[in-house]
Amino acid sequence: MKLADRMRQSIRRRSGHVVLRAELAPLGSASQVSEALKTLQRDGELLRLGAGVYAKACLDESTHEVTPVVNVETLAREVARKLKAQVKDGGDGTLVLDTGDRRVSRKLALGQGTVQYVNNRNRRTFTAFNGKPWDSATFPTTDVGNYVRRLAGFHKVRYVPTPADKWAETVTRLAGDEVRSGPVQDLLVALKRAGKLTKDDMAKLLVNYLRERKQGV
Incomplete structure (x- = not known):
């Protein structure tokens, strides 16, 4: 069985909607996993959200558009849980992933939604930039x-x-x-x-x- 097929079965058995590359890494070598992920993205079964972060997706046969199977907020909360972060409402449709002392640099693109990271290092600047009261x-x-x-x-x-x-x-x-x-x-x-x-x-x-x-x- 091809790695893409084994990976497809593994992903379908998962209850969540977000898949990390690290969770699939044991299935093959780094290059094999990369190729299998590309195949699943090409087939419209996965959507890349950011470095090493993917979402289960579906392909619209009429428009050929690939979209996540759940909404942005659900994806953000599941990503936050997997990355051990807290999700907050940043206002104006922005979701904030608070990683505390962990410095996470990956960027996420969740559909039309906006997701930003904040940690203990940049919290004060982030608060100021979001228009909250500052001294x-x-x-x-x-x-x-x-x-x-x-x-x-x-x-x-x-x-x-x-x-x-x-x-x-x-x-x-x-x-x-x-x-x-x-x-x-x-x-x-x-x-x-x-x-x-x-x-x-x-x-x-x-x-x-x-x-x-x-x-x-």
Whole structure:
């Protein structure tokens, strides 16, 4: 019997909906397991969620679309249990896998849902990035520019100049003032406009950024 067939039988006998590669590893060599997994994915029986993580799936004969047999939340909770993590609601349709002291780096793609990892090392930053209340006294004083870029990236915020911005820039240039804001300052403005930072938060980060730049000159 081919390894793909033996693997198919093994997976069908399992009560859960998530399969880890590590659970299938004893069935063959690393290369054989890899090829068998590719076959099952090609046949629409497995869907790869992330590195070494798969979900039982079904193939729609009319659309040829492969989808998990259960919903995203069910998959996330089962993945969390297998990875010894806790699943939490991060808001805005986001599910959070809390791995505690374990640093898990694999990324998961669960359909249209969003799944993120948080651990004890990055918890404070994660909380801030999710818009929870924070103490502005904990804002970074070093590497501020990268912090602002990560914050904007997390919230999918980018700076788009408004007509008022363009008008102000033109007036400033005509007045002979060459002072420009810069990309980090622009992102801070965009985060404020998007409601991700308060006016005071933006001012605090701007002061930290400018102070760091001045010290680096």
